[in-house]
Amino acid sequence: MAELSPEVLVHVLVVDDCLVDRKIVDKLLKASAFKVTTVESGKKALEVLGMEEEKLDKPSVKDHDVNIILTDYCMPEMNGHDLLVAVKEDSRMKSIPVVIMSSEFNPQRISRCLTDGAQEFLQKPLKVKDLEKLRSYVKPAVPVPKVGTKRKALVDLMPESNEAERRPCPAGVAVA
Template structure:
């Protein structure tokens, strides 16, 4: 099996069922294996049970725990800190983007997320 044949596992997190379905479809079209969940809390549960996630892509604005807080939890964990975290938001707020990037986000995408956004991330992950 060549290195390009390896299937990467992405954890997609969004409280909107429509947005979650869209990002999951885009990721699957890019040949990712996708686990989609509706909250940051659920994402942490999945990571506990299945730590072999290659990337997390999460919405910023969610009830309870937002994407920034999920990012901080992941980057603060000895076991999870190496997993790239990508934040998505429908709002372009420069200081929010800066704060996420300073905290260790891999990227910050403005919704709607496009196939080209995912392809760019895909290239980075596979290298």
């Protein structure tokens, strides 16, 4: 999977057979600063990912361009679960988070998708809070500092006298 830096947008591959739903999700994602590629089927998604059958042995330049896949469950030919399984079985793609969405609430379907590797199962229509979840599923490029890591205190925040004094904790500094 491609490494992300702060200036790089999260690239979402949206897979939905309904043109209206694709356009709504596309606009919602772009308004929240995501890079978006939309396709109308699971088979087209495999092409974008460089996973179509005749190219399975050859790496594609597009292999690691997508950071997360957001797919509808109910689609003809290849449903969202089938796409999920295809991605998770491919050694080059299995690290890409797959989020499935559906307008139908079916507990067995949801459980099956989560068991088979889906990061999340979202109810349609998508909401802005759902989009922030998507961002959190993408692995950051820079490791997040561990709690308790030492940082140098700014000199102007240190007391001038030897007496103990309570000062507000600067942002990002852990206090033990």
